[in-house]
Amino acid sequence: MASSSSSSTLMKYHVFLSFRGEDTRLNFTTHLLQALKGEGLDVFFDEEKLERGEQLSDALSRAIAVSNISIIVLSADYASSKSCLLELSDIMELYSVKQQIVLPIFYHVNPSDVENIDGSFKKSFDDHQTRCSVDKVKQWKTAFAEVGKLEGWHIDGSISDR
Template identity: 65%
Template sequence: MAFSSSSGQMKHEVFLSFRGEGTRLNFTSHLLKALKHTGINVFFDEDTLEKGDKLSLALSQAISTSNLSIIVLSVNYASSKSCLAELSDIMDRKDTGGHIVLPIFYHVDPSDVWNLAGRFKTSFDDHESEKLDQVQQWQAAFVEVGKLKGWHIEGGKFDR
């Protein structure tokens, strides 16, 4: 079921944030199918974005018009600047507008997220080496989402 916002835009019940590489064709596609099967209106970039849309603006609008975000934190999530920008936007809306955030720790240890350890540390070190202004904001959002109660999926033969 979809709702209209005051600006007349479609309002999604769920914004799904994930790193396509590594999750799109397995866990995330199953999650999307299950959510849609129950009648939940999900913003999924491949289904919803039109060719020619300005990506960052379209994603920010989709986040702001959604009731909650599900964040699939996989081993490569922090390597994506666009995922980190989404996450930062999501966590800002959580803090200021009561946006609900549900993390899924997919094949990652939640403590590695909130401690910025392992591959996450490497990803943030790479972003810092590029001297990007947003890195501190991204790190803060990443650490904050790591501290939220969520689901830890260790994976196995049944997650595909």
């Protein structure tokens, strides 16, 4: 019993929000952030929580580690961002050892394209393979395919989503 109470005191954020800013920051993600905060949740949102001059990848890894839940907004260009893929790898590592709940939102993308690394995601990973180590790209692909297998929300832009 002592370990569960000590682990809960380590948690700093209710939710870590992972998204590609250029894709969703000014629309969907902003609304999601407001809704979560409106429910009284403490959300790690990079623009609000990062300290000036702080090493970005280290700060994000720490924030992920001290969050109860990660919500990943998977948009068409999510996989083109190395920082998004680094976040995703950290998130899925914690998920695999049952230290975090992961909730994917498939935002205008097909969940099977995430799981199978198809469509725009295939091109993004092909581009990474020309610039990054084989091991790093393999790690990212594994994490990406795993999040594609999870239950989540599919927001396809139809009239019922609005």
